[in-house]
Amino acid sequence: MGVREIQAKSILQKSGLPGADYVINPYTGCVHGCVYCYARFMKRFTNHAEPWGSFLDAKVNAPELLARRLAHRRLPLTDCVLLSSVTDPYQPPEKKYELTRRILEVLARHDAPISILTKSDLVLRDADILARLSDAGVGMSFGVADDAWSLRLEPRASPPSRRLAALRALRDRGIRVNAFVSPFLPGVSDIRQIVDALAGVVDAFAVEAINTQAGTWAATLAVIARRDRSLAKECNRLACDPQYWRALEMQARMLAAQAGMELTGFFHHRDLTGRLNVSPETPKA
Ligand code: SF4
Known part of the structure; x- marks a missing residue:
């Protein structure tokens, strides 16, 4: 998989x-290759x-x-900078390019x-x-907690077990961490297993x-069907x-409370009568 080096006009x-x-x-682009990726509209x-x-x-x-x-216009110190919304800032070529690292060094000079x-990880x-930043947080998304499912759905991302280990290590360094259970795939994602892991x-x-209107639903179901055809049908239903x-939202609230955690939001892509919502503006999964 080739990487093309380009000069950006704005960043x-x-x-x-x-x-x-x-x-x-x-x-x-993003070479993690998540089958459900919502950012593919960027193509x-x-x-x-390709x-x-x-x-x-x-x-x-x-x-x-x-x-x-x-240097020309400083950021207000209260303004939060997100890395990233339509790519992953730590995909494998970042080891070589260190663009994210060098961007962080610039932001650190402004303590943004x-x-x-x-x-x-x-x-x-x-x-x-x-x-050494006064306000930095790292979030990881977990659509599944199971490494084998992740390998099928998110083939080149770190497996969930390594993401969790990374969150633990960051937290131990005093860095704020959070988790986004996304995208939740009915019958494949296991809310109890995920909450236990978190x-x-x-x-x-x-x-x-899961947003079934993002243009990736058929491909996602096909990946699930390759492992279990009836599970894919059930997932779709x-x-x-x-x-x-x-029921899932209620269960997530209950499990979070039992584990001493807070459920900060539950984003639906349909309203609870089944009509499609205007998608809430959420970052990529
Ligand atoms: S969902 Fe995120 S990590 Fe996965 S391919 Fe898309 S941008 Fe990359």
């Missing part, structure tokens, strides 16, 4: 996402013919561009509040920078139902069943 974008004032995407802004998940553009001038931008969202490499690691988590989602 710090205003964000409409909850909890983020700005967003930085050091790469275009139309590239000139790649499928989403099999190309990556590295914005090699991103750290210098950011440093120049912040930083929020990281990733599915990779490579984030541990940058714990030294994150630990207990003692994070204080709070949010859940997001439950995903459209408002009663299922209502």
